[in-house]
Amino acid sequence: MIEQLSQSWLIARREAHSFLVSPFSYAIAGLFLLVNGIFFFLFVNELRGDFDEVVALFFSFWNFWLLALFIPPLLTMRLVADEFRLGTIEMLMSAPASDAAVITGKYLASMFFTALLWAPTLLFFAIANLFGASFDWGIVLSGYLGAMLVYGLFNAIGVMVSALAVEPAMSAFSAIVIELILFFFMLLPYWVQTDWVKSVSNRYSIYQIMSEWLLKGVVDSAHLLFLASSIWILLFLATRSLELRRWR
Amino acid sequence: MAMTELSASTRAKTATNVGVMVLAALGIFVAINWLGGQPKFRSQYDASSLGSNTLSDKSANLLAGLADRIGKTPAGQPQVIELVSFLSAQSRLEDKAIQMVHQLTEVYQSRSNGAIRFRKMDPDREPRTAIEKAKELKLTTVGYDLVMALGDRVRTMRLDELVRINPGSQGSFMGGRNEPARIEENRIEETITSNLLAILEKDKPKIYVLGGHGEPSIEDTNRLGLSYFADGLRKAGYDVTELNLAEKRAVPADAKVLVWMTPAKKCTPEEMAALKEYASKGGRFLVALDPALEPGTDASVTELLGRFSLKAPEGLVCMPVFDVLTGSVVMGVEECAKVYVKSADLSSTHPVTKSFFEQRLPLVLVGVRPLERALDSDSKALVEDLARSRKDAWIDLPPENLALDEGKEKEQIATVVAAATWSVDTASAPADGKATEGRALVVGSSMTARNVNFDSGKDFFLSCAEWLAGREFAAGIGPKVMRRDSTADLRAIASRSVGTTFFLAALAFAGAGIVVYLRRQSLVGLVMALFIAAFPIVLGIMAFTSI
Numbered sequence: 001m002i003e004q005l006s007q008s009w010l011i012a013r014r015e016a017h018s019f020l021v022s023p024f025s026y027a028i029a030g031l032f033l034l035v036n037g038i039f040f041f042l043f044v045n046e047l048r049g050d051f052d053e054v055v056a057l058f059f060s061f062w063n064f065w066l067l068a069l070f071i072p073p074l075l076t077m078r079l080v081a082d083e084f085r086l087g088t089i090e091m092l093m094s095a096p097a098s099d100a101a102v103i104t105g106k107y108l109a110s111m112f113f114t115a116l117l118w119a120p121t122l123l124f125f126a127i128a129n130l131f132g133a134s135f136d137w138g139i140v141l142s143g144y145l146g147a148m149l150v151y152g153l154f155n156a157i158g159v160m161v162s163a164l165a166v167e168p169a170m171s172a173f174s175a176i177v178i179e180l181i182l183f184f185f186m187l188l189p190y191w192v193q194t195d196w197v198k199s200v201s202n203r204y205s206i207y208q209i210m211s212e213w214l215l216k217g218v219v220d221s222a223h224l225l226f227l228a229s230s231i232w233i234l235l236f237l238a239t240r241s242l243e244l245r246r247w248r
Numbered sequence: 249m250a251m252t253e254l255s256a257s258t259r260a261k262t263a264t265n266v267g268v269m270v271l272a273a274l275g276i277f278v279a280i281n282w283l284g285g286q287p288k289f290r291s292q293y294d295a296s297s298l299g300s301n302t303l304s305d306k307s308a309n310l311l312a313g314l315a316d317r318i319g320k321t322p323a324g325q326p327q328v329i330e331l332v333s334f335l336s337a338q339s340r341l342e343d344k345a346i347q348m349v350h351q352l353t354e355v356y357q358s359r360s361n362g363a364i365r366f367r368k369m370d371p372d373r374e375p376r377t378a379i380e381k382a383k384e385l386k387l388t389t390v391g392y393d394l395v396m397a398l399g400d401r402v403r404t405m406r407l408d409e410l411v412r413i414n415p416g417s418q419g420s421f422m423g424g425r426n427e428p429a430r431i432e433e434n435r436i437e438e439t440i441t442s443n444l445l446a447i448l449e450k451d452k453p454k455i456y457v458l459g460g461h462g463e464p465s466i467e468d469t470n471r472l473g474l475s476y477f478a479d480g481l482r483k484a485g486y487d488v489t490e491l492n493l494a495e496k497r498a499v500p501a502d503a504k505v506l507v508w509m510t511p512a513k514k515c516t517p518e519e520m521a522a523l524k525e526y527a528s529k530g531g532r533f534l535v536a537l538d539p540a541l542e543p544g545t546d547a548s549v550t551e552l553l554g555r556f557s558l559k560a561p562e563g564l565v566c567m568p569v570f571d572v573l574t575g576s577v578v579m580g581v582e583e584c585a586k587v588y589v590k591s592a593d594l595s596s597t598h599p600v601t602k603s604f605f606e607q608r609l610p611l612v613l614v615g616v617r618p619l620e621r622a623l624d625s626d627s628k629a630l631v632e633d634l635a636r637s638r639k640d641a642w643i644d645l646p647p648e649n650l651a652l653d654e655g656k657e658k659e660q661i662a663t664v665v666a667a668a669t670w671s672v673d674t675a676s677a678p679a680d681g682k683a684t685e686g687r688a689l690v691v692g693s694s695m696t697a698r699n700v701n702f703d704s705g706k707d708f709f710l711s712c713a714e715w716l717a718g719r720e721f722a723a724g725i726g727p728k729v730m731r732r733d734s735t736a737d738l739r740a741i742a743s744r745s746v747g748t749t750f751f752l753a754a755l756a757f758a759g760a761g762i763v764v765y766l767r768r769q770s771l772v773g774l775v776m777a778l779f780i781a782a783f784p785i786v787l788g789i790m791a792f793t794s795i
Binding site for chain 2: 021022023024025026027029030031033034036037038040041044045048050053120123124127128130131132133136137138139141142203212216217218219220221222225226229230232233236237240243244
């Protein structure tokens with residue numbers, strides 16, 4: 001177990017380094033910060049000092065979901081698919097690391113870069129606080145927790161699809177399609193207002209979990225468990241697909 | 249050939265293994281999520297700093313025992329309290345307020361072990377269903393209320409009782425600043441819990457307000473009357489009646505609380521005997537008094553205070569006022585007679601003041617008479633100070649000038665609210681054995697309970713009544729005061745945040761160029777990236793300098 005963790009750690013470090021030396025990552029970061037910053041400015045301007053609402057919108061308005069739909073697939077598309085495309089997978093497979101360690105390491109690297117993306121956005125809240133805005137920091141933190149969980153889930157989808165795809169571009173496209181389908185299912189309770197749809201979405205829709213729970217400051221163990229287990233099963237599927245490809 | 253067959257067989261085995269493992273993993277996924285959803289394993293953490301999603305211990309305890317308290321229908325079915333929300337939003341803020349109500353109501357439902365059933369019903373979107381439900385609840389009209397029903401007993405709560413919305417204001421041509429509309433107070437838990445308590449009681453607990461000696465009247469709707477006080481208690485589920493002891497001769501046996509506010513003349517010995525008799529049987533008193541206008545008029549009430557090991561010396565508690573413009577201390581003005589008791593000066597343990605202390609809510613009392621422990625009293629009542637003034641307060645002695653007169657008066661901490669409890673002699677306790685302890689709350693200000701000031705004293709007096717009536721669950725839940733952001737400099741925040749955004753984006757784009765240059769020695773790439781980064785830098789500078 002410890003050996004597997006250290007293998008994952010080594011792979012994560014390698015992948016994190018490749019994120020940091022890729023101009024593409026910086027371009028993504030620039031766009032991400034630009035969109036989020038401009039929307040933060042718009043919310044402050046439009047909501048006339050209702051900072052609770054600024055926090056709620058910052059983490060749940062369409063800018064958040066649009067970025068969440070596109071950025072994780074773009075970050076993760078190369079993680080496994082590129083190894084196959086460039087033929088470096090043979091080297092990776094011959095290294096003393098299990099398939100699970102490879103997938104976990106790559107996933108951790110994508111999460112590391114996601115955390116790097118989000119970290120500068122704290123500056124927006126810090127600046128507002130400096131000029132007299134009073135935030136409910138508990139809700140701000142649960143908003144960040146929610147953002148990391150959403151990106152965590154979408155990164156896991158990206159890693160799984162990347163493990164199945166032949167080309168990075170195909171991987172990104174497939175991941176975006178899967179996430180779009182997921183997103184439309186998440187919006188289902190707004191169109192179909194039956195009790196069972198509402199109760200299922202209340203528990204399993206990541207949109208509902210984010211906007212109705214985390215952004216109101218309620219951190220529910222059932223939601224955390226659902227998201228953590230979803231990430232686990234997606235990474236498990238990615239590992240198994242890597243295993244299958246090895247034998248193909 | 250043999251190698252191909254071996255390879256095919258290994259591939260088939262691997263595929264089968266993977267298939268089985270995936271199925272097993274899906275099974276584990278479903279199982280742990282099912283288990284995680286079970287109430288036994290599910291827990292919630294309220295991250296909000298106001299605790300907006302958490303019920304106080306008082307409400308939680310009430311809900312835990314609710315199923316047992318409401319019992320079963322004559323047919324043997326468990327009874328259920330129905331909470332139906334007919335709330336409908338007319339504005340964005342109302343929508344937000346309604347969401348807050350619904351969220352907490354769902355917490356009530358989930359904590360009640362099935363004793364509460366909650367339904368949302370928007371009369372604007374589903375008029376037919378709403379009308380049917382209203383008929384079922386025997387409501388005469390479909391109001392935009394939160395309705396609570398238990399059998400025939402129905403209580404309604406308006407949105408403005410649950411959440412207080414400040415509509416905001418526009419600055420005028422004379423000046424003043426624009427104040428945006430905002431949610432000011434969250435009274436959801438306070439209101440729902442007190443309505444729950446009220447609906448559980450078939451007979452409303454009776455509160456008698458003593459009259460006949462020049463006391464303020466609960467019928468009086470003028471500035472100095474107590475009609476708001478009485479209405480507030482009625483809304484919380486009490487039956488409030490005036491009591492004239494000269495006519496009744498004794499405090500009625502059904503009295504849960506006896507209120508006595510600042511009499512203007514002495515009682516007869518028979519009336520005093522009746523009051524003492526009530527106290528000895530575990531009576532519950534809420535006494536509020538003002539500085540006596542004429543000497544001796546308060547003799548009866550001070551005599552009763554002795555029964556609670558308390559006394560009320562002459563004088564008026566005053567506090568200095570700070571002039572925010574000059575920073576100087578001002579005395580001798582009317583404002584000095586308003587006592588602001590900071591939350592730190594409230595008892596942190598007593599049910600009446602605990603939530604004020606926890607929520608850092610100050611208590612504002614007007615025209616306060618100081619209280620002291622009567623060390624010479626032979627009463628065995630235990631006294632606890634619930635609220636005390638700041639140490640820079642003084643007791644302004646007659647003739648009152650609201651200023652600190654050196655030599656005559658000195659700065660001191662004064663007790664302004666005290667609680668007394670005493671054991672009931674078992675021989676004289678009521679047959680039902682309910683009152684095992686006598687209780688009295690003495691407030692040095694009846695002015696705070698009057699119509700003119702009741703808005704600021706409402707929560708406190710309600711909390712007092714709940715504790716005296718033995719409804720400790722509800723005592724002092726109090727509102728959750730929402731944060732105020734009126735001091736935020738929106739222009740500065742907007743320009744700085746957009747400026748920072750542009751700088752961060754420029755940094756990222758420049759980073760991309762530097763990486764291109766370092767990896768490929770491509771000067772063109774670097775120049776292009778820096779060129780792209782230059783735009784956000786210029787915009788950032790413009791944003792920063794726009795203020």
